[in-house]
Amino acid sequence: MYTDCVIIGAGPAGLKAGQLLHSLGHKVCILEKEEIPGGKLNIWYELFPHNESADGILQQMLADINYPIRTSIIIDSISRNSKGFLLRDQNGDEYRSRALLIATGFKPFDARQKEEYGYGIFENVITSVELEKMFKENKITNSKGLVPKRIALIHCVGSRDIKVGSEFCSANCCITGIKQAIELKKMIPDLNIYCLYMDLRLGGRFFEDCYKDSQVHHKIQFIRGRLSETNENADQTIVLRYEDTLAGRPAKLTADMVVLLVGMQPDHSILKLLPDIDERVGSDGFFGNGRIDQADQNSDNDLFFAGSCTGPKSIIQSTDEASEVAFRVNKYLKKRLHTSIQDQYDGVWIQHP
Amino acid sequence: MYTDCVIIGAGPAGLKAGQLLHSLGHKVCILEKEEIPGGKLNIWYELFPHNESADGILQQMLADINYPIRTSIIIDSISRNSKGFLLRDQNGDEYRSRALLIATGFKPFDARQKEEYGYGIFENVITSVELEKMFKENKITNSKGLVPKRIALIHCVGSRDIKVGSEFCSANCCITGIKQAIELKKMIPDLNIYCLYMDLRLGGRFFEDCYKDSQVHHKIQFIRGRLSETNENADQTIVLRYEDTLAGRPAKLTADMVVLLVGMQPDHSILKLLPDIDERVGSDGFFGNGRIDQADQNSDNDLFFAGSCTGPKSIIQSTDEASEVAFRVNKYLKKRLHTSIQDQYDGVWIQHP
Numbered sequence: 001m002y003t004d005c006v007i008i009g010a011g012p013a014g015l016k017a018g019q020l021l022h023s024l025g026h027k028v029c030i031l032e033k034e035e036i037p038g039g040k041l042n043i044w045y046e047l048f049p050h051n052e053s054a055d056g057i058l059q060q061m062l063a064d065i066n067y068p069i070r071t072s073i074i075i076d077s078i079s080r081n082s083k084g085f086l087l088r089d090q091n092g093d094e095y096r097s098r099a100l101l102i103a104t105g106f107k108p109f110d111a112r113q114k115e116e117y118g119y120g121i122f123e124n125v126i127t128s129v130e131l132e133k134m135f136k137e138n139k140i141t142n143s144k145g146l147v148p149k150r151i152a153l154i155h156c157v158g159s160r161d162i163k164v165g166s167e168f169c170s171a172n173c174c175i176t177g178i179k180q181a182i183e184l185k186k187m188i189p190d191l192n193i194y195c196l197y198m199d200l201r202l203g204g205r206f207f208e209d210c211y212k213d214s215q216v217h218h219k220i221q222f223i224r225g226r227l228s229e230t231n232e233n234a235d236q237t238i239v240l241r242y243e244d245t246l247a248g249r250p251a252k253l254t255a256d257m258v259v260l261l262v263g264m265q266p267d268h269s270i271l272k273l274l275p276d277i278d279e280r281v282g283s284d285g286f287f288g289n290g291r292i293d294q295a296d297q298n299s300d301n302d303l304f305f306a307g308s309c310t311g312p313k314s315i316i317q318s319t320d321e322a323s324e325v326a327f328r329v330n331k332y333l334k335k336r337l338h339t340s341i342q343d344q345y346d347g348v349w350i351q352h353p
Numbered sequence: 354m355y356t357d358c359v360i361i362g363a364g365p366a367g368l369k370a371g372q373l374l375h376s377l378g379h380k381v382c383i384l385e386k387e388e389i390p391g392g393k394l395n396i397w398y399e400l401f402p403h404n405e406s407a408d409g410i411l412q413q414m415l416a417d418i419n420y421p422i423r424t425s426i427i428i429d430s431i432s433r434n435s436k437g438f439l440l441r442d443q444n445g446d447e448y449r450s451r452a453l454l455i456a457t458g459f460k461p462f463d464a465r466q467k468e469e470y471g472y473g474i475f476e477n478v479i480t481s482v483e484l485e486k487m488f489k490e491n492k493i494t495n496s497k498g499l500v501p502k503r504i505a506l507i508h509c510v511g512s513r514d515i516k517v518g519s520e521f522c523s524a525n526c527c528i529t530g531i532k533q534a535i536e537l538k539k540m541i542p543d544l545n546i547y548c549l550y551m552d553l554r555l556g557g558r559f560f561e562d563c564y565k566d567s568q569v570h571h572k573i574q575f576i577r578g579r580l581s582e583t584n585e586n587a588d589q590t591i592v593l594r595y596e597d598t599l600a601g602r603p604a605k606l607t608a609d610m611v612v613l614l615v616g617m618q619p620d621h622s623i624l625k626l627l628p629d630i631d632e633r634v635g636s637d638g639f640f641g642n643g644r645i646d647q648a649d650q651n652s653d654n655d656l657f658f659a660g661s662c663t664g665p666k667s668i669i670q671s672t673d674e675a676s677e678v679a680f681r682v683n684k685y686l687k688k689r690l691h692t693s694i695q696d697q698y699d700g701v702w703i704q705h706p
Contacts, residue, residue, distance in 0.1 A: 016677075020680050023680070023683075023684065024377075047645060049643070050643070050644050050645070052644065052645055052646055056646070057645050057646055060646060160561065167561050167562070167565070168558070168559075168561050168562075169555055169556050169560070169561055170556075171556030171557070172556075199552035199553055199554065200552055201552065201554045201555070201556050202522055202554070203522050203523075203524030203525075203554050203556055203665070204524070205521070205635070205637065205639070205643040205663075205664035205665075206521075206635070206636075206637070206643055207522070208513065208520050208521050208522055209520070209521075209636070209637075212520070245599070246598070246599060246601070247601075248599070248600075282558070282559070283559075283562070284558065284559070284562075286558070290402070290403070290558040290559055290669075291403050291405065292400060292403070292405055292410050292668055292669055292672075293405055293409070293410055293413060310558075311558035312556070312558075315645055316643075316645055317670065317673070319645075319677060320670070320673035320674045320676065320677045321673045323673065323676040323677035323679075323680055324369075324672060324673045324676035324677075326676075326680075327373050327376070327676055327679075330376075331376065
């Protein structure tokens with residue numbers, strides 16, 4: 001397949017960039033490793049701060065797609081020459097493109113790395129991603145199939161944690177925790193919910209409103225505390241030991257269920273295929289350099305990055321960035337228009353080892 | 354003047370949208386009330402988190418402008434009919450456009466509203482905006498013309514403060530405070546700097562790195578505390594009384610200079626001119642509704658908003674959003690292309706009272 005731009009990843013950023021580049025007349029193709037498009041939109045039930053349906057947003061994004069999105073595609077190799085890219089997938093299919101846009105998103109932090117939190121050991125310790133699945137199924141139950149009475153949400157799991165090598169803030173977990181706490185409370189009105197946080201980072205628009213709502217209307221209890229460890233009682237309830245950092249003393253809490261708000265990690269699965277990529281990975285492991293002056297804008301660069309593969313972002317931030325990047329791709333492609341597509345794909349292809 | 358889109362405001366969002374719409378072949382004009390373009394880029398010296406020169410970024414944005422930017426324009430009236438907008442400025446000049454993009458930015462919180470902080474009363478209490486002016490002049494001195502030895506930076510001035518009617522977080526002050534603290538320390542190496550914060554909200558990319566750098570290399574001291582009031586000593590130094598919210602007790606600090614990190618407020622100066630605008634202002638006073646599903650995208654809406662007039666944003670977030678909005682303006686304008694410009698501007702003009 002000959003294209004102007006191959007986009008890897010059919011999440012919010014990839015879909016947005018695809019839609020925009022297509023609307024500008026470019027030949028676009030999205031390659032997606034999962035069976036369905038949507039990326040992380042498929043793991044959320046409702047989205048902060050307005051509780052919009054994630055699936056509704058996705059269906060809206062997919063409604064006016066009229067360019068190819070190929071799903072279940074595993075890319076085996078990416079080669080390039082001065083004229084563009086050649087990608088091969090696991091079926092041997094080839095995709096040639098003038099520009100390549102990486103929109104591979106993030107991966108949720110693997111909570112097993114925080115062994116002391118008990119994930120993968122105690123059945124009633126789950127992640128925020130698993131809680132979303134329960135929301136989708138409209139059924140919140142613990143390991144015994146019972147509706148929980150006390151739930152603790154743990155902020156910053158895999159974020160701002162030098163012990164697991166992630167010093168950055170994932171920026172979206174605080175508001176996700178508040179959103180999930182409110183959703184839980186709406187489903188189970190007599191539930192007691194405790195949020196253990198480091199700082200509450202609610203910089204997004206209307207996030208403070210959610211926070212206030214969670215306290216005033218839903219009586220969610222916020223504890224400034226850092227979890228030390230969890231243990232399981234005989235009845236499979238969980239004992240949490242933490243430091244109350246306002247009171248400056250150790251404390252204890254028992255819950256039927258513990259939800260770990262897992263952070264956003266860089267997904268490096270595409271990294272080994274990308275040529276000359278090292279200089280394009282930041283100290284935090286995400287792509288790009290996060291600079292304002294965007295040196296790429298005026299260069300001959302044909303490799304672009306958008307969405308949460310360039311750092312933790314909300315969905316709006318991802319699609320906003322994808323729009324900015326789509327303009328840069330457009331600018332690059334327009335510069336190349338004087339060369340014919342045939343010219344484009346002649347020459348020697350150098351495959352990254 | 355006949356245009357496809359008039360943009361009000363030549364800050365980062367307006368300039369970005371202008372550049373993009375122009376690149377797509379639309380006739381654009383930016384109207385700016387100040388004498389020079391750039392908006393708030395003109396008040397900053399360096400930008401977080403990479404300490405890029407604000408003026409350098411602005412010059413880069415202005416370098417490839419080849420459409421009109423009219424400065425020192427005060428808009429007297431905005432009329433509309435079903436076909437577009439008619440704007441008149443203070444000189445009687447008229448601008449007709451199919452679409453109107455508001456990119457009027459924010460205004461810094463007026464620190465005099467927090468009378469107990471002493472701004473406008475004590476000479477050595479200044480704002481973060483005034484500190485930037487000192488950076489530009491490369492001269493940090495107190496009211497006596499002396500180089501300060503102890504400076505306190507106060508976070509959240511006019512943010513998250515129900516008393517002044519601003520319950521939202523301005524999202525950019527924490528990192529601005531850290532940036533300014535580091536800049537101060539680089540200029541005055543033996544300076545003692547104290548940051549009084551509520552929560553440190555550092556969700557942006559590389560912000561945690563700045564925070565770490567400020568502590569490890571620059572020995573900035575962070576105090577989780579809420580300022581109660583300031584008083585002036587006979588020598589014009591400032592006494593700060595605050596509650597140490599970690600220790601849970603009142604505390605006191607003396608400084609040569611106090612810098613108030615003023616929040617981002619909605620700028621309503623354009624509001625009275627805009628037709629049917631009430632439904633487009635959020636509960637926080639910023640334009641738009643911050644929703645993901647962007648109902649506007651599929652409507653006949655010809656009035657658009659971008660940048661920090663839709664809520665507190667960093668410069669990258671503003672220009673990213675401006676890109677997304679530019680695509681929506683483009684989509685709208687393309688739909689209107691079948692009508693001639695003459696048709697466009699016929700009809701009855703209804704001026705907002």
